[in-house]
Amino acid sequence: MAEQSSRGVRVGVDVGSVRVGVAASDPDGLLATPVVTLRRERAGADLDALAELIVEYGAVEIVVGLPRTLRGQDGKAVAAARDYATRLTRTLERVGAPVPLVFVDERLTSVTANRQLAERGVRSRHRRSVVDQAAAVAILQARLDALRTGVG
Template identity: 50%
Template sequence: MSGAPAQGPGFRRGRRIGVDVGDARIGVASSDPDGMLATPVETVPAGGKSLARLVALAEEYQVVEVVVGLPRSMNGGEGPAAAKVRRYAGELAARLAAGPAPVPVRLVDERMSTVTAAQGLRAAGRNSKKGRSVIDQAAAVVILQSALEREKSTGRPPGQPVDPSGVGPEG
């Protein structure tokens, strides 16, 4: 045995980061280079310096892609929170495209990621009230792990690419 993980024919090898954008905090998770497991990285305070920190993390982890959770309603619709995340992802995509090694950004459906993360933390005996930043990281893990699994099962990149020109999703 070579020890290489079995991946679908379309799986792209390389480390990714997952991002859960919130009004106060941004949870960040990373995957291993084989895309098997997403793990928490850190919680970035939302605001002016958050984009620079995410670009720095993308460079530090030498990622091949950034996956941003897109909040949708249970029926799949998008409201003001989704519009805000789309704008943020566009700004992030523009910054990452301008770097020495351009990194694509993809939006993936994040329905229930925070709920799933909070339930997992409660099951592990963690108090969610004391660890909001931990929930943000755990939500980023849920978003990224879901994206990795979707790509492995379909052989296609998950979600939709973000146009780095800021015009909207690529088609």
């Protein structure tokens, strides 16, 4: 049975140890586009900024990538992504804007995004600032495609 998809903007999140890539969909859920790369901060300013974006977009769902190993196992990066998602959920609840959150397997999205940017001639130095956004786009687009086709 296909998962019911409500209309509205979805926000994709690629959680890294240094940066967080953010993407958003159109309200019809057809296309994911890059939004911003946030620098991770111990004080949680990145979580506050992300929560503010989610509220601003009126997101109906947050899609967080889980960086599983090539064998599909959960490692430290998955635990870190889950922890970040939990803290994001708490931040949104604190500001009175709870939004459902789902996880998507994101194996190799950053590697693929890096390769695609290199193929397009984006220099290594500039790639670092946008690769997380490109990975967030891939994560979100996978979710949008799964919702549309009922596969996944």
